[in-house]
Amino acid sequence: MNGRKIRLLIGRMSHESNSLPDFRTDGSWFTEYRGEAVIEQAKGTGSTLGGIVKRAQAMGFETIGSIDVVAPASALVDDGYYARIRAEFAERAKRRDFDAIALDLHGAMGTDSIPDAEGDLLAALRDAVGPGIPIGVGLDLHAHLTPKMLEKAEIVIACKENPHTDTVECGEKVVELLAQILAGRLAPVSTVARVPMILMGNGDTFAGPLQQIHSLARSLAEAHCEIHDISIYNVNRFTDDFDMGQCVVVLSNGPLHQAAEIAENIAAEFWHRREEFRDLLITVDQALDLAANPRKAIPVALADMGDRVAAGAPGDSPIILKAALARPGLRGAIPITDPAAVAKARAAGVSADIVVDVGGTMTPIFDSVTVRGKVRNLSDGVFIAAGPIEGGIRNEMGDTAVLDLENGLLLLLTSRPNYAMDPQTFESQGISIAAQDFLVVKSGYHFKVNFDGLAEPLTVATPGLGYPFPGYHPGKRARFYPEHDVSEPNIKAITFTHREPQ
Ligand SMILES: [Zn+2]
Known part of the structure; x- marks a missing residue:
């Protein structure tokens, strides 16, 4: 950066969309900040955005606030509202007065016509900045991770704990990985394996099968110095999109021939243990x-x-x-x-x-x-x-x-x-x-x-639109175990590489 400060464009779009309710989440549900207020209100908060700001400032970067829109989880987002926010993000990005983009996205936001709003937003940002500016994203581990996200952003990682006690660390890691790309020390390659199932319950990472699966992922990551992250996504059970499932993503520095096998083996654990993902609820x-x-x-x-x-x-x-x-x-x-x-x-x-x-x-x-x-x-x-x-x-x-x-x-x-x-x-x-x-x-x-x-x-155990009791999902697009008839899956990893920053 020729001795000047690294400039980071920072933003957030956070909504976990439930496709079951009939109504739509419009702009009145969202809290919005723009410009410097994005940075100021995020400082010190327990969020991925808070972690991005914290680490960027600690590393002496110039932090540039863009747009921050957040609403509590609710019904699908109004198409028109999302289109306005996307256009605003893209307009801001077109100025290219920054070296990288760091975003806090939930990863399971959908509208009527766009079931993968974050993938769509990242595509608009990539169009706006071209191939030379790296984009880093911290997602919620309940994201509906899509190929489009991995194609459009160099860094896509999730928090690792549920309850989400490590969102700040996730945001910090996004900034650290972007800094490594800008310094020419990291050529990110993401290898993803997906298994078409949801977790009916038992989604806590502090006990049970998820604790063991995360522990396996940590030990595999530690065994290969090329691996910078393994993120495990337990898809939002109320998304309705094609190719929904549990996703395992290995982020390596350059291609790693063992990455596919690692992602596939961890993903296979979900399938083998699928009956263990049930909650013990009381009446x-x-x-x-x-x-x-x-x-x-x-x-x-x-x-x-x-x-x-x-x-x-x-x-x-x-x-x-x-x-x-x-x-x-x-x-x-x-x-x-x-x-x-x-x-x-x-x-x-x-x-x-x-x-x-x-x-x-x-x-x-x-x-x-x-x-x-x-x-x-x-x-x-x-x-x-x-x-x-x-x-x-x-x-x-x-x-x-x-x-x-x-x-x-x-x-x-x-x-x-x-x-x-x-x-x-x-x-x-x-x-x-x-x-x-x-x-x-x-x-x-x-x-x-x-x-x-x-x-x-x-x-x-109560009725409603927020729990996956059998038969709950209309599945206009989605097909997953145990709601739909899914045969034994053939888990096959795919790899996403990116051009070197210019
Ligand atoms: Zn979550």
Whole structure:
């Protein structure tokens, strides 16, 4: 770089799309930043973008913010909104006033017409910058990894842990690998093997088969100095695209003849162990029994698996509420997405007694429940997550209302879906976690880390659009085990190489 600072164009587009809901995620769901604000708001946050900024600044790079758009997981993204964002990214990239691009992309965003939005965005960026400028991407390990992504970007890697405790490290590694390319020390080659299956459950990397598969990958990477990364993708189960599956990608410095065999062998582990990927879920009644008679001196946090906002469900399920209403005296806090009920509570004002129908406004299989309660708190729904997962990140639940129901339950009504995976979802609304017998969360994994020591995590079998019960996937494009009739797969790796930077 002739002695001057390396200039890194930095951005993020993060949305995990669930193809099951009928509605569409439009621009109003996204939090957006542009220019310098992209860098400023990312600093110190527990995210891939936070890691990119952290490492780039530590290495003395000039960080140039481009565009940052993030929405919680939800339905497919509106075609028009995505087209505008893509055009804006491409316009910014055409200026070519930087040496490399570093992006935080989820990797499982889709629209009606584009099931692989990130691959499409990377193609637009590659067209804009030409072949000479390297592009590095940090993905979520639940990405739907596609050949287009590997073709258009030199570096495509994922975080390695679920819950995602290592997103910062993932972002840092993207920057380090880009720096090596710019220094002429890395000629990246990606070798990918795919197996057409989803994980029905047991997707935690801290135990079970995934822990062992990641440990195998680490030992194989350590055995070959040419290997700079092995990423393992557990595809978002609610994507609907061709060639969905578990993916293993070996990133080597130059071609490595063992890479195909390594990727294929790790991918084959998924197929051999496919029956092990099942969750042990408890029923709603069992969960409420444990809330009434806790095993520990802390509340229980009940993951509403069917209505997981973290998987793109709308968060409007009244199922646990209905069951808890039948158990007077149980103290619990239940979030439900319902903008109309929030509006009614706001119109009535704090301390007013209201009767209102809640829930079931977005998920077709749910009916609403009529509740009676006192409006206890109203807010704009903004809070900063405590983390550690996504710590420091601004959350926007839209206008909220907390209702004190007659039997001791607290209902947290939000205008926008929220994962409820962070203690601040509740505490920011004046709800003391310690004072509850139970909380309902809309996350299946990350809440376990964020509520550690505050509430005992339990995963509950509930219906909804956020859990893969047999027969859940319409499969307009997708074909995968166990939803579809997939014969014994022939796992064959393919390799992607890139031109040297100019
Ligand atoms: Zn994920």
